[in-house]
Amino acid sequence: MSVDTATVARIASLARLKVGEAELEAMVPELNGILAWVEQLGEVDVTGIEPMTAVIENHLRLRDDVIDADPLTGGGVREAVLANAPAAEHGFFGVPKVIE
Amino acid sequence: MADLTDLGVAAIRDGVAKGLFTAVEVAEAFNANVAAAQAALNAFIVTTPDAAIEAAKATDARRAAGQPLGKMGGVPIGMKDLFATRGVQTTAASHILEGFEPEYESTVSQKLWDAGAGMLGKLNMDQFAMGSSNETSYFGNVISPWRRNDGGNAPLAPGGSSGGSSAAVSARLCPAATGTDTGGSIRQPAAFTGISGIKPTYGRCSRWGIVAFASSLDQAGPMARDVRDCAIMLEAMAGFDPKDATSLNLPVPEWEAGLNADLRGKKVGVPREYRMDGTDADVLASWDQGIEWLKDAGAEVIDISLPHTKYALPAYYIVAPAEASSNLARYDGVRYGLRDLPDGANLQEMYAATRAAGFGAEVKRRILIGTYVLSAGFYDAYYTQAQKVRTLISHDFRNAFAEVDVILAPTAPTAAFGLGDMVSDPLAMYLNDVFAVPASLAGLPAMSVPAGLNREGLPLGLQIVGKPFDEQGVLNAGLAIESRAGFAARPERWW
Amino acid sequence: MSNYRIHGATGEWEVVIGLEVHAQVTSNSKLFSGAATAFGAEPNTQVSLVDAAMPGMLPVPNRECIRQAVRTGLAINAQINKWSRFDRKNYFYADLPQGYQISQLYHPLVGEGSLEVVLDPKDPEGSTKTIGIERIHVEQDAGKLMHDQHPTMSYVDLNRSGVALMEIVSRPDMRSPAEAGAYLAKLRTILRYVGSCDGNMDQGSMRADVNVSVRRPGEPFGTRTETKNVNSVRFVMAVVESEARRQVDLIEDGGAVVQETRLYDPDKNETRSMRSKEDAHDYRYFPDPDLLPLELDDAFVEKCRASLPELPDAKRHRYEGALGLSPYNAGVLTAEVETARWFEALLTATAAKAGKGEAEVAKQASNWLISELFGALNKLGKGLDDSPVSPEDGAELLALVADGTISGSIAKQVLEKMLESGDGAAAIVEREGLKQTTDTGAIEAAVDQVLAANADKVAEYKAGKEALFGFFVGQAMKAMQGKGNPQLVNQVLKSRLG
Ligand SMILES: [Mg+2]
Ligand SMILES: [Zn+2]
DSSP: OOOOHHHHHHHHHHTTOOOOHHHHHHHHHHHHHHHHHHGGGGGSOOTTOOOOOOSSSOOOOOBOOOTTSSTTTOSOOHHHHHTTOSSEETTEEEEEOOOO | OOOGGGOOHHHHHHHHHHTSSOHHHHHHHHHHHHHHHHHHHOOEEEEOHHHHHHHHHHHHHHHHTTOOOOTTTTOEEEEETTBOBTTBOOOTTOSTTTTOOOSSOOHHHHHHHHTTOEEEEEEOOSGGGOOSSSOOOTTOOOOOSOOOTTSOOOOBOOOSSSHHHHHHHHTTSOSEEEEEESSSTTHHHHHHHTOEEEEOSTTSSOOTTBOOSOTTTOEEEEEESSHHHHHHHHHHHOOOOTTOTTOOOOOOOOTTTTOOOOOTTOEEEEEGGGOOTTOOHHHHHHHHHHHHHHHHTTOEEEEEOOTTGGGHHHHHHHHHHHHHHHHGGGOSSSSSSOOOOOTTOOHHHHHHHHHHHHSOHHHHHHHHHHHHHHSTTTHIIIIIHHHHHHHHHHHHHHHHHTTOSEEEEESOSSSOOBTTSSTTOHHHHHGGGTTTHHHHHTTOOEEEEEEEEOTTSOEEEEEEEEOTTOHHHHHHHHHHHHHHHOOOOOOOOOO | OOOOOEEETTEEEEEEEEEEEEEEOOOSBOSSSSOBOOTTOOTTSSOOTTTTTOTTOOOOOBHHHHHHHHHHHHHTTOOBOSEEOOEEEEOOOTTOTTSEEEEOSSSOSBOOEEEEEESOTTOTTTTEEEEEEEEEEEEEOOOEEEOSSSSSEEEEEOTTTTOEEEEEEEOSOBOSHHHHHHHHHHHHHHHHHHTSOOOOGGGTSEEEEEEEEEEOTTSOOOOOEEEEEEOSHHHHHHHHHHHHHHHHHHHHTTOOOOOOEEEEETTTTEEEEOGGGOSOOOOOOEEOTTSOOEEOOHHHHHHHHHTOOOOHHHHHHHHHHTSOOOHHHHHHHHSSHHHHHHHHHHHHHHHHHHTSOHHHHHHHHHHIIIIIIHHHHHHTTOOGGGOSSOHHHHHHHHHHHHTTSSOHHHHHHHHHHHHHHOOOHHHHHHHHTOOOBOOHHHHHHHHHHHHHHTHHHHHHHHTTOTTHHHHHHHHHHHHTTTOBOHHHHHHHHHHHHO
16 A cells, blocks of 8 residues: 555644645655555464554553542642643633634 | 763662762763763753752761662752652743743652652753654754764664653663653664663553653653662652542552562563564564573563554554543643734744744644544544454463463664654554554553664664563563673763 | 334324433542542542643553443443553643543443333333443543633633543433433432442533434434433433424424534523534543453452342332332332341341331231321421431331321321430330320220210211211310320220111
8 A cells, every 4th residue: 555645644643743845745755664564564464463552461450549648649649640731821721723 | 080971770779878979979970971061962952950959968968867868869860851840941842832840740750759869950852752753843853872883973863752852872872761652662762772671561650740642552761771760760650649630549669679580480471573674683682682582581582463463553653642632622822832823823823833933844744634534424434443352362361371470572673773863754654653652552561671782883772571560570571681682881081 | 112202293293312411429538639529629639640640641440330330230230341441531621630631432341231221110011221331431531620710811721630430321211311311210229229320410420421312203314413411301301302302493494413512501490502512532442551451250240230239119119019019119119229228227127126027017018118207207398318217217117006005197207206316215105105005995985985976977977878987086086195005996886887
């Protein structure tokens, strides 16, 4: 499968990357080169093979339902949460107005 | 007093403990080296000399009070800029995180500080850990301290993505540094700069607080001058973390105490598929030399097959970009980092502008690949297929490890290449990780140790891959090579 | 089953409805972080570094959320998938800090199940319909955007970001607004019985995405639209009605229904297209690499099963069978878990006071609760949850009726006084002298007085107008201020008129 300019533009928009015309044109052959190369995976017979789920044998641990048990993963840290925000007002993050 | 910056982790730790010198003296010496090299090597994005001194003072105070100093007591280190450090800019070498000062400390860096280490600064790297030459950093290339012996002084790549770490350790700017390895990012730069580095079993080191590249592959590990130093530092970095659901709930072995270069009774596998066309002759020769060294250490060497090796790299270049495309979606200009809000832009336009301005070309390339392979209609053909191939690669290793204890291979197909030599050809750059990626896909512990110099006077590394959880076996084989290679070469100081 | 039809210009149409209900899981902390979930907190105060998707943050799942989803699955007789996993649903929006929602697409925690709805409460057995449930998956809620606080900015509050939701996806099995409403109401009842969701629809704890399509009866499904986040049973019914009508009109005018996301405007009672969501969606689902597969063992599932309370259908059947209640009463008493709980407490106390079995007093207790207490509370604008009368208070009142201390009509007055004063029934009866008179002499005197004063009516009665008997009873009771024992009054009257 190979991509054309329109496809790359669609993918870039899906990934929220603004791309100029020239950049787009340059990307098409680059991406096609990479895609053509990864497509050799199609040669591999994977009949009966499960896709990998856990890299190393391990089970998903579940945590207890306790509020703020660890300050690093608990709430009540609004200052820290907003500290690096480009726009924070009245305890909120600010974004350009969204019209729904 | 001898130059303290010639000392490694063990020597500094023991020297401080014995009172041969103070931790502050050590920190000052390394701070000076860092400052002197910054303009030429660009190994750091941010230097933190005060933090290093402060930690050293604490260690000296503990010693004066007769308190234990910790596994890394008095050792100043470099911290790859992928680790969140509280109050210190953390960027993953990207423009999009420029100025970001986390309000939290990554688990691994916190463990290192708790073990008595101090921070010299945040090390440069490939942007979001994507790259093999450290040419994708927003903050400029890292220049390897090594030069070819042809007198040409061409600037060389320190490897990537932990290129700031490898350059800094080999140039004696720090005795050790943290690295992260997603598809070879500890091992390849270690090989390029004549130092040691180990990527532990996936899950040994917590990923909490490390800027994510590809979650199912990312592992932190130490980069240092020798195997012992790696063992010490890995002990300080590893351990169960309830904040990371993929963290291994296992005790941390005493790897340093367990070091043993006697390999009698051990079997070493040599995978025939790694003898690839295009591999540098010097690299092949060093591999053969490594085989001889391990035999000399008492190991039995066995020819093994890892039949799906050829497919590891393409599988990696589907899985890693796919995960990255999703992991990097959070960089949107809303909660932290860069915001580019063109006049009259709406929310979605702000995202697109911010991300276009904040990500470098290689990051964008991988986001696009990742987005494409996950998109409707392509998911099974690319992503599911790659994850199935990944299972097969894992099975290859499992089968091999039924027969052997460790696997020996070159770390990279070439020695360090010149900066700029590969940038125009992403695929050629990707191929540099051909030997490193299979172990990453299978989550296995793997290490690079220096084996010697090539005909151009540049270091070559040998890679040891072990069974899951068997870092000790990997370190021991590494030690056996190290003690026979007698690698003492270091870059001549030109900076 | 349902014959609901839309009468179009060109003939009859059938509506096909499926609901995706998002129900907030009752838990102290969020699905993947330790931040609190309580409603109504100050903005961004219940947000952890994890919920704000700071670089390097990782999710660790909350056992309680998984447990509650499994219990819910068991309550709808669904298959519990002991191997499930979390996927990422990728899209960009300001209320979604990670740039993806952690959800379950490929391997949900709960598989196929069903629930039964009753369409006519007077005929619960004859009007049931089984609605299939395709799956329940567990996922993160998003944050909240506020658009009216600033002229050029929207504000983002992440307090809800990461709160656990169950998405309960029905089959397209409903065929009328009433069925859709009954399904949502029943689902809410079950969730509240189980305790896995508080069902507070006005606080957003339950919202439904309403999928509607129309077709000629018997033909294949038409193109559906999805109206998002509808937050009451009434609105769900209204959405089905208005959206089905819109689709029929559209098709009959030669147009075609577009598969799209719509929004309901309760003020105008119409749905409109959500243009902001029109951007071609490609969610790029893939397994979340930060989370291993979720594996449950039999012991966990069995513990969940053992922890389930008696569920509404079982309870309703028991009330009808073992307690002998009418199907209507049984339906009313089991529709809300609080009502059933209140009734059962009343029943226990009443039986204890009477020294009888619960089955013997159940009818009396249920009738009183439904026809007396509900009505009286209703007048006060109260419900059982804030009733000044407790089940024990009610039992005390019922005991006074049962042992003949007061009559049924006096009991009504006593109840009103109990609700006003908060005092107990016995104290009120004592204080106000409301005890029933069993003094035959006094009753005879009152009866004689009434008969004497109404000689004309006595004559009519004797001439065959037997319906006047009730009139004499009423007059005699009135003469005794309602305190005469009705049986004795009857007896005396019969013998006098005999
Ligand atoms: Mg939906
Ligand atoms: Zn949902």
